[in-house]
Amino acid sequence: MTPDTAPATHPAPPALPYGTPDTPRIAVRGEARLEVAPEIARITITVTARGKDRRETLADLTRRNTLALDLVKTYGDAVERLETSALTITPELGRHGRGERVRTHHGLVHITAELNDFTALGELTTALADLDLTRVDGPWWTLRPDSPAHRTARRQAVREAVQRAREYAEALDTTLTALVELADTGAEDTHPRAPQSTRALSRAAYGSGPTEDEPAPLDLEPQRQHVHAQVDARFTMAPPRL
Structure with a gap:
């Protein structure tokens, strides 16, 4: 048989997401939403x-940076x-006069700190x-990537899916027989929350001296942090008598 006369092949039809009268399926979704303290x-x-x-x-920037660290x-x-x-040293050119004359220099150092003791x-x-020329932004509250809260939410979502499927089966006077599929469809909220106030703390007055009292x-x-987990599950059940 030549290539020109070879029979055409067709891809196999995809598996259907539902069962048969002898093996009916139940598709449910389980969700969990927790509110927990930040870590x-x-x-x-x-x-x-x-x-x-x-x-x-x-x-001067080096001294102030060392003091903050x-x-x-x-x-x-x-x-x-x-x-x-980040670290930047930027020259500022004069606005008037001919040629490029540096009027002043600006230095910035950005530091990030994470604390577990609030x-x-x-x-x-x-x-x-309270330090001169030092600005503080935040705080941003969040959970650790491996926080137990994520695991708790996932387990609760699975348990809810199983419970919901059982309730559907009981409504038909039958029982579940097997788990066919379990899919994690929900993304957990692990992003840091924005600070409650966008106002920064700083002592921005140039040349200001230390205060007498701290x-x-x-x-x-x-x-509080919100954790969300979501799963889709499919089960088979014994054929009900309708």
């Missing part, structure tokens, strides 16, 4: 420096993560905001 709070710290001389600006590190195990995300968080944000620590109320 981590993230803040961003922006340290700035400004001056006419580039090297002096860089030296040392302050965060004093909180020990309460700080789970500390990293520098009492320490209030103390740290207050102390950081400010009282901020009382920060953790934002």
Whole structure:
């Protein structure tokens, strides 16, 4: 038989998502929504420096950055993560006159810190905001990727799917016989929540000196986190008598 005379082949039809009279199927969806306390709070710290001389600006920025980092590190195990995300030194040109003349230099360092102790968080944000030319943004509340809350939500979603399928089977005076398919269709909410207030904390007055008394620590109320899990499940059941 030549290729020109070979019989055409057709793909096999896809499996149908439903059963037969002898093996009926039930398709259900199970969901779980939990509200739990956050496990981590993230803040961003922006340290700035400004001056006419580039090297002096860089030296001032280095000093302020070291001061902020040392302050965060004093909180020990309460700080789970500390990293520098960006560093910039930018010259600002004069607006008038001929030629390119540098008027001043701006320096910025962005630091990210994650804490698991929210009492320490209030103390740290207050102390950081009391530093000259230092801005604090946040907090952003979140759960760890391996938080037990995710596992609890998934289990509850599966149990709800099984319970719902059993109720349908009982309404038909029959019982479930087997699980055919279980699909995880819901994405859990693991993204950090936006801070409750977008206002940053800072001492932005250039040349401002330290205060005589340290400010009282901020009382920060953790934002509850919402965890969602969703599954689609298909079961077979014994043929009911209709």
